[in-house]
Amino acid sequence: xxxxxxxxxxxxxxxxxxxxxxxxxxxxxxxxxxxxxxxxxxxxxxxxxxxxxxxxxxxxxxxxxxxxxxxxxxxxxxxxxxxxxxxxxxxxxxxxxxxxxxxxxxxxxxxxxxxxxxxxxxxxxxxxxxxxxxxxxxxxxxxxxxxxxxxxxxxxxxxxxxxxxxxxxxxxxxxxxxxxxxxxxxxxxxxxxxxxxxxxxxxxxxxxxxxxxxxxxxxxxxxxxxxxxxxxxxxxxxxxxxxxxxxxxxxxxxxxxxxxxxxxxxxxxxxxxxxxxxxxxxxxxxxxxxxxxxxxxxxxxxxxxxxxxxxxx
Amino acid sequence: xxxxxxxxxxxxxxxxxxxxxxxxxxxxxxxxxxxxxxxxxxxxxxxxxxxxxxxxxxxxxxxxxxxxxxxxxxxxxxxxxxxxxxxxxxxxxxxxxxxxxxxxxxxxxxxxxxxxxxxxxxxxxxxxxxxxxxxxxxxxxxxxxxxxxxxxxxxxxxxxxxxxxxxxxxxxxxxxxxxxxxxxxxxxxxxxxxxxxxxxxxxxxxxxxxxxxxxxxxxxxxxxxxxxxxxxxxxxxxxxxxxxxxxxxxxxxxxxxxxxxxxxxxxxxxxxxxxxxxxxxx
Amino acid sequence: xxxxxxxxxxxxxxxxxxxxxxxxxxxxxxxxxxxxxxxxxxxxxxxxxxxxxxxxxxxxxxxxxxxxxxxxxxxxxxxxxxxxxxxxxxxxxxxxxxxxxxxxxxxxxxxxxxxxxxxxxxxxxxxxxxxxxxxxxxxxxxxxxxxxxxxxxxxxxxxxxxxxxxxxxxxxxxxxxxxxxxxxxxxxxxxxxxxxxxxxxxxxxxxxxxxxxxxxxxxxxxxxxxxxxxxxxxxxxxxxxxxxxxxxxxxxxxxxxxxxxxxxxxxxxxxxxxxxxxxxxxxxxxxxxxxxxxxxxxxxxxxxxxxxxxxxxxxxxxxxxxxxxxxxxxxxxxxxxxxxxxxxxxxxxxxxxxxxxxxxxxxxxxx
Numbered sequence: 001x002x003x004x005x006x007x008x009x010x011x012x013x014x015x016x017x018x019x020x021x022x023x024x025x026x027x028x029x030x031x032x033x034x035x036x037x038x039x040x041x042x043x044x045x046x047x048x049x050x051x052x053x054x055x056x057x058x059x060x061x062x063x064x065x066x067x068x069x070x071x072x073x074x075x076x077x078x079x080x081x082x083x084x085x086x087x088x089x090x091x092x093x094x095x096x097x098x099x100x101x102x103x104x105x106x107x108x109x110x111x112x113x114x115x116x117x118x119x120x121x122x123x124x125x126x127x128x129x130x131x132x133x134x135x136x137x138x139x140x141x142x143x144x145x146x147x148x149x150x151x152x153x154x155x156x157x158x159x160x161x162x163x164x165x166x167x168x169x170x171x172x173x174x175x176x177x178x179x180x181x182x183x184x185x186x187x188x189x190x191x192x193x194x195x196x197x198x199x200x201x202x203x204x205x206x207x208x209x210x211x212x213x214x215x216x217x218x219x220x221x222x223x224x225x226x227x228x229x230x231x232x233x234x235x236x237x238x239x240x241x242x243x244x245x246x247x248x249x250x251x252x253x254x255x256x257x258x259x260x261x262x263x264x265x266x267x268x269x270x271x272x273x274x275x276x277x278x279x280x281x282x283x284x285x286x287x288x289x290x291x292x293x294x295x296x297x298x299x300x301x302x303x304x305x306x307x308x309x310x311x312x313x
Numbered sequence: 314x315x316x317x318x319x320x321x322x323x324x325x326x327x328x329x330x331x332x333x334x335x336x337x338x339x340x341x342x343x344x345x346x347x348x349x350x351x352x353x354x355x356x357x358x359x360x361x362x363x364x365x366x367x368x369x370x371x372x373x374x375x376x377x378x379x380x381x382x383x384x385x386x387x388x389x390x391x392x393x394x395x396x397x398x399x400x401x402x403x404x405x406x407x408x409x410x411x412x413x414x415x416x417x418x419x420x421x422x423x424x425x426x427x428x429x430x431x432x433x434x435x436x437x438x439x440x441x442x443x444x445x446x447x448x449x450x451x452x453x454x455x456x457x458x459x460x461x462x463x464x465x466x467x468x469x470x471x472x473x474x475x476x477x478x479x480x481x482x483x484x485x486x487x488x489x490x491x492x493x494x495x496x497x498x499x500x501x502x503x504x505x506x507x508x509x510x511x512x513x514x515x516x517x518x519x520x521x522x523x524x525x526x527x528x529x530x531x532x533x534x535x536x537x538x539x540x541x542x543x544x545x546x547x548x549x550x551x552x553x554x555x556x557x558x559x560x561x562x563x564x565x566x567x568x569x570x571x572x573x574x575x576x577x578x579x580x581x582x583x584x585x586x587x588x589x590x591x592x593x594x595x
Numbered sequence: 596x597x598x599x600x601x602x603x604x605x606x607x608x609x610x611x612x613x614x615x616x617x618x619x620x621x622x623x624x625x626x627x628x629x630x631x632x633x634x635x636x637x638x639x640x641x642x643x644x645x646x647x648x649x650x651x652x653x654x655x656x657x658x659x660x661x662x663x664x665x666x667x668x669x670x671x672x673x674x675x676x677x678x679x680x681x682x683x684x685x686x687x688x689x690x691x692x693x694x695x696x697x698x699x700x701x702x703x704x705x706x707x708x709x710x711x712x713x714x715x716x717x718x719x720x721x722x723x724x725x726x727x728x729x730x731x732x733x734x735x736x737x738x739x740x741x742x743x744x745x746x747x748x749x750x751x752x753x754x755x756x757x758x759x760x761x762x763x764x765x766x767x768x769x770x771x772x773x774x775x776x777x778x779x780x781x782x783x784x785x786x787x788x789x790x791x792x793x794x795x796x797x798x799x800x801x802x803x804x805x806x807x808x809x810x811x812x813x814x815x816x817x818x819x820x821x822x823x824x825x826x827x828x829x830x831x832x833x834x835x836x837x838x839x840x841x842x843x844x845x846x847x848x849x850x851x852x853x854x855x856x857x858x859x860x861x862x863x864x865x866x867x868x869x870x871x872x873x874x875x876x877x878x879x880x881x882x883x884x885x886x887x888x889x890x891x892x893x894x895x896x897x898x899x900x901x902x903x904x905x906x907x908x909x910x911x912x913x914x915x916x917x918x919x920x921x922x923x924x925x926x927x928x929x930x931x932x933x934x935x936x937x938x939x940x941x942x943x944x945x946x947x948x949x950x951x952x953x954x955x956x957x958x959x960x961x962x
Binding site: 059060061062063064065066083144148149150151169171172173174257258259260261262263264277278279280 | 634636637640641643644661662664665666667739741748749750793794795796797798807810812929932936940943944946947948949958
């Protein structure tokens with residue numbers, strides 16, 4: 001979407017003085033230079049280093065001696081053959097898909113709801129952003145107690161609602177742990193989605209709805225014909241950012257379950273962390289990290305292609 | 314899903330009543346979503362603050378948790394504030410010109426940059442922090458506020474470029490062109506036309522840059538090794554170690570850690586609403 | 596420059612006082628640096644790679660071989676550090692490849708804590724065997740209260756808590772998948788399946804376990820003496836007894852826990868010599884007694900045991916255990932980390948119903 005927009009952007013004709021064209025071009029490049037340098041240094045260099053590390057064998061001794069022998073693709077081989085990898089890949093897929101879907105649906109519903117005019121609207125909408133402001137490390141700690149099987153508030157509330165003694169091991173039962181982590185992640189993502197979608201909604205001219213209302217298009221119909229098409233660029237941005245942020249989500253899972261119980265919530269991201277920072281096998285950790293980057297890349301390309309096709313049709 | 318049109322259709326007669334009904338439902342949404350935040354505040358006010366068997370309400374509020382938190386965490390809060398503020402400035406200074414170039418200037422390289430920005434978002438922070446540790450160590454940037462600003466902007470800059478670029482696309486080229494014809498150079502056109510027009514997007518980008526930097530934990534924990542420069546997230550994390558006995562102090566720190574961010578939001582939200590109605594967008 | 600993981604306020608206070616005394620006796624100025632305890636080892640390795648290790652470094656005694664193997668630590672004997680009178684297991688834990696790398700002033704291990712009020716109300720005595728543990732825990736499980744709490748977290752804490760059961764039944768970390776080891780795992784599984792222990796043990800740290808016990812949500816717990824201050828403060832009526840044995844009278848082998856002080860190779864001979872003096876001072880009788888009494892840990896110098904037990908009667912159960920404590924790294928050295936991971940992976944697998952004990956141990960090992 002973003003790419004296609006650039007293509008269709010009308011070009012500014014360089015009408016001004018021709019003699020200044022070289023200077024002009026230089027100045028234009030200067031606008032890009034700081035960002036380009038920053039990206040190369042802060043993102044390019046680590047990726048290159050990561051690719052190199054994945055080809056080396058790291059042990060704790062490596063840290064002191066700096067010596068890590070080359071072992072070719074053995075790290076990738078070991079990682080791909082381990083039982084944990086398939087599980088982590090599957091978890092990553094589930095985690096990402098459900099998180100994104102949940103965040104977008106709830107985010108959209110809430111953003112639409114707050115388009116209505118009612119007293120305290122601004123205040124309430126501001127308050128909604130709170131979960132986003134709280135450092136992740138705090139959120140995960142708070143949720144951890146809330147989801148505790150025996151004394152957690154969540155089970156207490158469910159118990160009160162159903163008049164029974166609810167004992168769900170949200171973070172300790174392998175069958176529901178991933179669900180619990182997804183729910184917390186949706187909770188975390190809602191403010192972000194609401195903020196962007198709401199500001200997108202504000203940009204849709206009110207007159208369009210008024211005109212549509214005259215033609216009898218209100219409610220769902222107005223949403224389908226006005227809101228959705230006009231909001232699509234924003235939705236696209238929200239989705240792309242959501243997917244890439246969710247794929248690499250680390251803090252929240254580490255904070256809630258540490259990837260457990262019994263790897264039930266281990267994703268590629270936490271697996272990479274585990275290999276590097278708990279096993280101190282930075283070679284294998286780097287290999288998983290690289291695989292994760294490649295997966296993200298594939299998603300991005302698929303998405304760009306789909307969009308190009310979509311915009312042609 | 315019925316959006317504003319439903320309210321409009323209700324007419325002026327029923328508006329008052331349905332509006333207050335909407336407020337109530339809006340309140341319900343907020344209460345449900347903010348419950349964990351309430352819980353954090355609740356625990357922070359409990360005397361002795363145990364994680365287990367916490368009462369529903371702080372009936373006998375106890376501020377000793379806050380006393381401990383303020384005594385131990387104030388320098389860390391200042392560090393966080395400096396890092397987050399610095400990251401906003403640094404992110405905007407780097408991202409705004411780039412966003413403008415990508416959106417409005419015709420440079421072949423611009424498209425590549427935008428693609429690179431997209432790719433950057435996919436690189437796990439752990440990969441970046443790992444490499445930065447070695448690099449910062451050689452450059453003497455470990456345990457420095459500058460180092461943390463640079464590292465934390467790795468979230469703010471790509472995000473800022475994406476957001477501001479999307480916004481700047483909507484600036485009609487004719488506006489800029491007109492200024493240019495009047496003799497303004499590209500820098501002046503950018504500073505005096507594009508930046509003011511993009512105020513909303515800049516505030517959004519700055520706000521998010523602040524939040525990213527404020528909430529960052531990964532860089533904070535990997536790029537600092539002493540107590541001298543320690544953001545509050547790491548201060549909190551030290552509390553969460555193995556031997557935590559006083560949860561009220563931990564949660565009080567968490568609440569304190571959230572207050573400056575809330576303040577910034579309160580200020581910025583006014584700007585956002587003002588800008589939105591001001592019609593700068595259209 | 597001395598570096599340690601951030602501990603509780605009490606631990607920090609007492610160490611600060613001991614270090615202040617050492618500054619006086621050695622004439623060396625000590626600057627302290629606290630690092631978050633979680634991820635501590637990762638930080639130490641990072642420092643090793645960037646050559647920014649401190650002059651004095653605190654390590655968990657289980658981590659010594661791993662770090663010593665990398666060459667980052669200086670052997671202490673050539674620097675004039677002695678450990679005369681120290682319990683053999685303690686010295687062994689800080690030794691790698693025949694060289695002493697650390698001085699451990701105080702030690703700890705784990706025991707069974709029982710809530711004496713709950714036990715008395717049920718007319719029960721503290722269990723001494725596995726069967727009794729299961730029975731007692733089941734009877735004590737009522738309403739919101741579980742019979743027993745322990746940490747089965749996917750970390751060294753989980754392994755540390757499991758080791759006394761594993762070892763006492765003849766389990767061996769050099770050959771993990773045996774029926775002896777599996778039987779110990781079965782015990783934990785039985786406790787969870789019978790709901791005598793919460794499924795949440797899977798995520799609890801030892802501090803979480805202590806919270807449960809204080810709140811009366813667990814009638815018994817497995818924990819260490821460092822919890823005494825918080826238990827006393829909370830006013831819980833408790834008693835710490837030896838962990839239950841597989842059979843009546845069987846010997847209980849518990850892991851030796853605690854921190855050890857090392858001198859990293861920083862290249863600065865003068866500073867390393869001063870660092871060695873500080874380490875020696877930390878291991879002195881006076882330091883041991885102050886650290887031991889203040890933090891409810893046991894001095895590692897056997898000559899002090901009698902005096903210490905007399906002054907701290909409630910520690911007697913722990914003091915008696917010291918000579919028999921086993922160093923976690925005694926057999927495997929740096930490879931203990933792998934074995935520990937195998938063990939906690941299997942624990943998690945079994946308690947979540949993923950596999951039967953023996954199968955889980957096998958699976959975890961081949962991974």
